[in-house]
Amino acid sequence: MSLIPSISCGRRSNIFDQFSLDVWDPFEGFNFPSTLANAPSSSRDTSAFASAPIDWKETPEAHVFKADLPGLKKEEIKVEVEEGRVLQISGERSREQEEKNDQWHRVERSSGKFLRRFRLPENAKKEQVKASMENGVLTVTVPKEEQKKPEVQSIEIFS
Numbered sequence: 382m383s384l385i386p387s388i389s390c391g392r393r394s395n396i397f398d399q400f401s402l403d404v405w406d407p408f409e410g411f412n413f414p415s416t417l418a419n420a421p422s423s424s425r426d427t428s429a430f431a432s433a434p435i436d437w438k439e440t441p442e443a444h445v446f447k448a449d450l451p452g453l454k455k456e457e458i459k460v461e462v463e464e465g466r467v468l469q470i471s472g473e474r475s476r477e478q479e480e481k482n483d484q485w486h487r488v489e490r491s492s493g494k495f496l497r498r499f500r501l502p503e504n505a506k507k508e509q510v511k512a513s514m515e516n517g518v519l520t521v522t523v524p525k526e527e528q529k530k531p532e533v534q535s536i537e538i539f540s
Contacts, residue, residue, distance in 0.1 A: 444523040451517035466501040
């Protein structure tokens, strides 16, 4: 039970409920031209997917990138290495088709295109990049060149 219920245009919001993020629009219901309200649905797509979370760790053998891409198939993702040692991970999650009789209560899953780019270090073997997809996690492995141990020359000390 809410201590301070708020009823706005037929929707009930609870300010103490962290999942209730309805925003009250004081101009809702008026016939003012609104850039967002009149925009086509394609331009109102959520953009949170534009910054897909990616972890990058370095092991002694390789640079490993892990991206959370739930719901995407490997055919919907592109992994490329561009000139200048730039790793590019991109893709697109299609928006769910809207049926005329459907009534949406909340749309939180993001859709749209995403693109992430990383400049690889000098020791990356860009010709040997491998990628795999398992349980919605894309793993890109970029092997490293073996570091040459500095050549040490012993110098004899004379007295």
